[in-house]
Amino acid sequence: MSNLVFGPITSRRFGQSLGIDLSPNTKQCNFDCVYCELKGAKPVDTILNPPLVEDIVDEVKQAQIKYKDIDVITLTANGEPTLYPYLKKLIKELHIIKNGSKLLILSNGATSTCRDTRDILKEIDIVKLSLDCVTQKCFKKIDRPLKGLHVESIIEGIAEFRKIYTKELVLEVLVVEGINDKESEFEALKDVLTSIKPDRIDIGTIDRPPAYNVKGISVERLKELANILTGLPVSIAYKKDYSEIKRDFTKDDILNMIDKRPQSFDDVKISFSDHSISTLKELVNEGNIHVKTVAGVKFYKLS
Numbered sequence: 001m002s003n004l005v006f007g008p009i010t011s012r013r014f015g016q017s018l019g020i021d022l023s024p025n026t027k028q029c030n031f032d033c034v035y036c037e038l039k040g041a042k043p044v045d046t047i048l049n050p051p052l053v054e055d056i057v058d059e060v061k062q063a064q065i066k067y068k069d070i071d072v073i074t075l076t077a078n079g080e081p082t083l084y085p086y087l088k089k090l091i092k093e094l095h096i097i098k099n100g101s102k103l104l105i106l107s108n109g110a111t112s113t114c115r116d117t118r119d120i121l122k123e124i125d126i127v128k129l130s131l132d133c134v135t136q137k138c139f140k141k142i143d144r145p146l147k148g149l150h151v152e153s154i155i156e157g158i159a160e161f162r163k164i165y166t167k168e169l170v171l172e173v174l175v176v177e178g179i180n181d182k183e184s185e186f187e188a189l190k191d192v193l194t195s196i197k198p199d200r201i202d203i204g205t206i207d208r209p210p211a212y213n214v215k216g217i218s219v220e221r222l223k224e225l226a227n228i229l230t231g232l233p234v235s236i237a238y239k240k241d242y243s244e245i246k247r248d249f250t251k252d253d254i255l256n257m258i259d260k261r262p263q264s265f266d267d268v269k270i271s272f273s274d275h276s277i278s279t280l281k282e283l284v285n286e287g288n289i290h291v292k293t294v295a296g297v298k299f300y301k302l303s
């Protein structure tokens with residue numbers, strides 16, 4: 001197999017993921033994020049030397065013979081997958097052969113300003129877009145975008161996309177110490193997210209060596225910031241070895257907590273005592289709380 005298709009890898013949030021790299025040889029992105037896992041590179045507005053759709057489809061077919069139970073076929077890149085010029089054709093072909101898997105794209109969201117891109121993205125089963133900041137100053141500092149990109153237009157583009165997209169929209173916020181970890185940024189973010197209404201919001205921080213000299217924040221701080229996003233379905237990316245004191249909660253405590261912010265199964269696993277878990281199950285059995293799955297992540301929500 002060449003370097004166009006990789007995996008399957010186990011994604012905690014999406015399951016078994018077979019990846020397609022649309023820029024396999026070099027980083028080609030319209031951002032140059034401080035936290036990128038790839039080496040810093042000048043932002044660009046297109047993918048040069050793009051792989052052929054036929055070659056990608058052939059490799060996906062070969063992988064499907066070898067690996068069963070693929071939950072998602074993930075369109076990604078050493079950079080930004082929506083800069084791939086044959087995306088529309090590729091998605092059409094992948095739908096024909098996906099064989100029970102869902103198509104997922106991981107995009108930084110910048111090209112959602114473009115109507116044609118929105119029309120292409122709406123054909124994908126799960127669309128995950130980044131939105132790290134909602135102010136231009138913060139956006140420029142963290143995402144280091146191509147000149148001329150404005151976060152206000154990107155927000156408008158994502159909001160327009162939400163209007164035409166009926167499948168699963170996930171927005172991701174990556175938090176960097178000293179840049180987008182302030183309450184004021186999260187309060188502004190909350191207003192934007194509340195109006196866009198994504199199905200899920202993933203918030204996380206740096207956990208691999210970043211392109212530039214920046215640091216992540218603690219899980220405790222991540223939780224504090226997540227709590228500002230009241231009422232929204234937030235999934236926190238906990239570090240693998242993270243643990244917390246398991247606490248006893250009453251029915252009222254649990255109802256208040258879930259009213260404030262739907263709790264993911266991970267949230268519950270990390271901070272609920274056995275007694276609290278039994279109480280939670282009672283609330284589910286009584287019909288006060290129900291379980292909702294969004295793009296592979298289970299949440300407890302008020303009924």
Ligand code: SF4
Nearest residue numbers: 029031033036079108
């Ligand atoms: S959008 Fe993704 S690939 Fe592009 S610079 Fe940012 S982290 Fe790296």
